[in-house]
Amino acid sequence: MTLQARTQVKLASRPGLDETTINEWQARVDAERERKEPPTSFPKLPDIPAGRYTDPAFFELERQALMKRGWIYAGHVDELPEIGSFFVRRQSGSPVLVIRGEDQIIRAFYNTCRHRGAPVARVDVGCAARNSLTCGYHGWTYRLDGTLASVPDSRDFAGLDLSCRGLVTVRCELLGNFIFVCENADAESLDIFLEPVARYFRHLPLDELRLVHRRIIELDGNYKVVLENFLEAYHFRLLHQQTTHRVFDATGTSVHLWQNGHSMMLTPNRRANWVDPGTIGMPEMAGATTIERDNNPSYSVFPNLILPIAPSGIPCVAIWPLSLGRTQMEVLWFAPDWGGGPRDPLWEMRIANFDRIIDEDVTFVAPIQASICSPGFKGVPLSYQERRIYHWHEELDQRIGIDRIAEQLRVKPMLGTLIEN
Numbered sequence: 258m259t260l261q262a263r264t265q266v267k268l269a270s271r272p273g274l275d276e277t278t279i280n281e282w283q284a285r286v287d288a289e290r291e292r293k294e295p296p297t298s299f300p301k302l303p304d305i306p307a308g309r310y311t312d313p314a315f316f317e318l319e320r321q322a323l324m325k326r327g328w329i330y331a332g333h334v335d336e337l338p339e340i341g342s343f344f345v346r347r348q349s350g351s352p353v354l355v356i357r358g359e360d361q362i363i364r365a366f367y368n369t370c371r372h373r374g375a376p377v378a379r380v381d382v383g384c385a386a387r388n389s390l391t392c393g394y395h396g397w398t399y400r401l402d403g404t405l406a407s408v409p410d411s412r413d414f415a416g417l418d419l420s421c422r423g424l425v426t427v428r429c430e431l432l433g434n435f436i437f438v439c440e441n442a443d444a445e446s447l448d449i450f451l452e453p454v455a456r457y458f459r460h461l462p463l464d465e466l467r468l469v470h471r472r473i474i475e476l477d478g479n480y481k482v483v484l485e486n487f488l489e490a491y492h493f494r495l496l497h498q499q500t501t502h503r504v505f506d507a508t509g510t511s512v513h514l515w516q517n518g519h520s521m522m523l524t525p526n527r528r529a530n531w532v533d534p535g536t537i538g539m540p541e542m543a544g545a546t547t548i549e550r551d552n553n554p555s556y557s558v559f560p561n562l563i564l565p566i567a568p569s570g571i572p573c574v575a576i577w578p579l580s581l582g583r584t585q586m587e588v589l590w591f592a593p594d595w596g597g598g599p600r601d602p603l604w605e606m607r608i609a610n611f612d613r614i615i616d617e618d619v620t621f622v623a624p625i626q627a628s629i630c631s632p633g634f635k636g637v638p639l640s641y642q643e644r645r646i647y648h649w650h651e652e653l654d655q656r657i658g659i660d661r662i663a664e665q666l667r668v669k670p671m672l673g674t675l676i677e678n
């Protein structure tokens with residue numbers, strides 16, 4: 258058995274959201290509600306250095322580490338409906354072409370012609386005609402598996418070996434119907450990277466969920482200002498007075514810190530047996546449990562995916578750094594297959610309700626960005642219930658390599674003993 262196969266067997270045998278785990282998670286929520294202060298084992302956290310949000314050199318280090326050296330979400334299989342369907346993603350700073358092959362396999366390549374570097378796909382979403390992609394500059398033609406099929410005037414090239422001139426591959430692996438890419442040949446497999454967070458999705462039909470909706474928002478703020486909002490429930494009371502705060506009890510939020518920077522916060526519903534009125538009549542995902550019904554389990558897949566799973570579907574917020582002070586946010590919805598035709602009209606209200614919460618979430622992004630660029634921003638003191646943010650920063654430093662970070666910008670590792678397997 259290969260190492261990869263052995264690892265997969267080992268991962269598969271570890272518990273996901275089984276009954277024992279559900280009971281344990283629920284008990285932790287109850288304990289949080291009763292708590293009067295942080296546990297005595299919780300350390301005082303040093304402030305997060307202000308420069309981590311404002312320093313251009315640090316931003317470049319983190320963008321390289323997160324977007325080019327690690328696994329990142331690229332899209333959903335519904336965005337590649339037929340042979341030859343493709344899209345181009347640019348979040349890493351390099352154009353990556355993701356395409357469905359004649360064998361139905363989804364692959365990724367740099368969208369860079371092997372002749373003189375022109376983009377092979379000239380649009381960001383499309384379908385390759387005649388199962389091939391032809392570069393518009395001189396006509397080099399590639400098959401859907403990236404191999405070079407033909408070169409015009411090939412008699413003029415001395416010793417050109419077409420077999421060595423295929424498009425350069427980017428690693429591409431799937432979690433259910435979710436496509437991830439990685440530009441780093443030395444990175445672990447996606448399975449290993451997603452451990453243990455993906456274990457807690459295993460009871461859900463990830464390979465049957467459809468892409469229901471995709472909304473793109475651009476924001477004037479550093480992407481960590483946007484991301485960190487989704488790593489705590491402390492802001493519910495003021496930012497979501499009429500929405501989330503009325504439904505969920507943030508005093509019961511329990512936090513789970515996992516390896517590889519992944520984490521989760523579980524916030525209980527205020528009322529027992531509460532059902533989101535906007536979901537009545539919608540099908541529930543097969544396998545949904547009381548964790549999703551009686552709480553809001555909001556997972557963070559490092560570095561930038563937020564998944565607050567509900568019984569009727571999975572909303573997902575993906576947060577992308579465009580520049581030091583500019584961020585793109587994708588708001589996505591995944592839900593059980595409705596069997597063709599237009600989506601259920603109930604989705605319009607569901608999406609609008611979630612968009613309202615998202616709009617509340619981003620209210621402070623541009624104002625915060627303006628104020629953190631002032632000398633008044635000295636650093637970030639984080640509370641016990643904001644510890645997912647500190648955990649995220651610890652992982653970032655690991656990914657960058659601590660020696661590459663200026664000493665005054667480093668985050669001191671503090672939470673190692675609180676990380677669960």
Ligand code: FES
Binds near residue numbers: 370372392394397
């Ligand atoms: S750059 Fe693509 S064919 Fe010349």
Ligand SMILES: [Fe+2]
Binds near residue numbers: 496497614
């Ligand atoms: Fe929020």
